[in-house]
Structure formats: C-alpha cells, structure tokens
Amino acid sequence: MYLLPVTTYFDYVQAGKRWTKWTGGTILLSFLLGTPQSQKAKEGQMSVNPWVEIRADGLTREVSTSQSDPADIVRKAGAALGPNDIVSVGGKTIEIIRVEERLILVDTDLPFSTETRVDAKQAPGTSKVLTTGSTGIKRDIVKITLAGGREVGRETVFSQVVQEPVKKVVATNPVRSVNKTAVARGQVIPPGIQASAVMTFETTAYTYTGHNTATGLRPRVGLVAVDPQLIPLGTKMYIEGYGFAMAADTGGAIKGKIVDVFFETVRECLVWGRRKAKIYILAP
DSSP: OOOOOOSSHHHHHHHHHHHHHHHSSSOHHHHHTOOOOOOOOOOOOOOSSSEEEEEEETEEEEEEEEOOOHHHHHTTTTTTOOOOOOEEEEEEEEEEEEEEEEEEEEEEEEOOEEEEETTTTSOTTTTEEEEBBOEEEEEEEEEEEEETTTEEEEEHHHHHEEEEOOOOOEEOOOOOOOOHHHTTTTTTTTTOOOEEEEEEEEEEEEEOOSSSSSTOOOOOEEEEEEOOOSSSSOOOOEEEETEEEEEOOOOOTSSSSEEEEEEEEEHHHHHHHHEEEEEEEOEE
C-alpha cells in the first residue's frame, strides 16, 4: 500500500488509523514507530499509573503515585521493607512478601546399643537383663527461613549431644545341642547340655587365697578345685546350680567326690555352703 507523506500530527494520526484498518490488526502504528503514545516499561519497573494497589501484612491499600520503581512506591506509601523482604509486581498490584529467619531447637533420640554377655551360672537357654538401655538426646540449633509465613529453607547451625545413650546389657547362657546317646542311657541332664557322664558330688565353696590355681590360672568364677584322681585337670563340666566350670585347682581337703567352686566374695561362699550337686562332664 502507498501512503502520502505525513506533514502534520493530525495527518500522522489519520494515516495510522487508515493503516490499522487496512491490516485489520490491533497494534498501533505509533507503537511500531516508537512514538510518545506507547513505550515499554523498563525491566523491573511498573508503567506509570496514578493508582497502584499495595498488599502487605494482610492489608491492602491503594495509593496514587507517579513513581515507576516498585520499591520507591512502597516506601512513599509508608510501608517498611526489611533487608530480605521480596517485592512482587503483578499488573497494578505490588505485594510485599515478608522474609524472616528464626532459630529453633530440635531434639533427636539417639538409639542405644545392646551388649550380650555369656553367664555360665544361668540355666542354659535363659537370659537376664543386667542393665536397661536408654536413648540419648542430640540437640540441634536450626535456622529456618520463612517467606510469607511459609517455611522455604532450613539449616543446622549447631549440634550437640546433651545426653549419651546407655547401652543395654543382657546376660545369657546359650543352649548346647542335646546328647541323645546320654539321654538314651538314662542320664538325666539339663536341656541343651551334651554330657559324657553324670555324677553326684559333694560341693563346697572358696574365694581368693592370694595364690594362683594349680594350673597357674588366676582364680575366677568358673574355675573349680577337684580331686585329679577322679576328674582330670582341664576337664570341662556343668555343675547344677553353679553353671559351666573347668577343673583348674586342687586342695588338701579335696579328696574323692568333692568339688570346691569359686566365688568372688565370702558372702557368696557362705550362701552356697555345702551341698550335693549333679556334675555333668561335658563331651569334648
């Protein structure tokens, strides 16, 4: 299409109308030519509008302004901006999103471990809790970031164990395999003990004497004195009411069918006293 030269502003506008009508478009010629009627707002700024809606802290306010920078408009309206606040622009609306940081304490349970100890004095296949375990506590100082009242970030800035966990201790006496041959011979044995012989002995008790045993071992629970003519030193056995033991010592008064069992204290020796007990010689 051919247009006559535009010589006046009126002619300019009329020519623009004719161009728009001819093309059927909706874009003004003045915008294409960069005329004062329409200009694109700068990045991050609002087009100048006498009335702008400001939303902050749950309130909405309309203000008249000639400013184009959203931050300047908010300040002119008397709304305070924090150092981390976000100014969001949408059309004729400016929204202030409050951003804040808080410190909170977070406690976490620390699991406890379990230790199992073998106790030959217990009946085979049984267990007993010596120490009840308890969880520990780990305390964290956590910085959370809130935007508009919603959590958007979380960071641990300090961590400390304020209570150590206490381990659980369990004493147990594991079950041994049953000797079916011994049962067939009519030997009555505790469940789970594999015995090659069963005898009834007189038993006594002793404690520390200041000397090692006849085998050179330091006295401890589980070592007993025997008559080596009947029970060779080094023989492993199970003593009814005492538990698993090994023949490791001798004594002038230990002759014949007598076994002297060791305890840590005199009180325990007195409680044991003198008694008859079945002795199960364990199979090698």
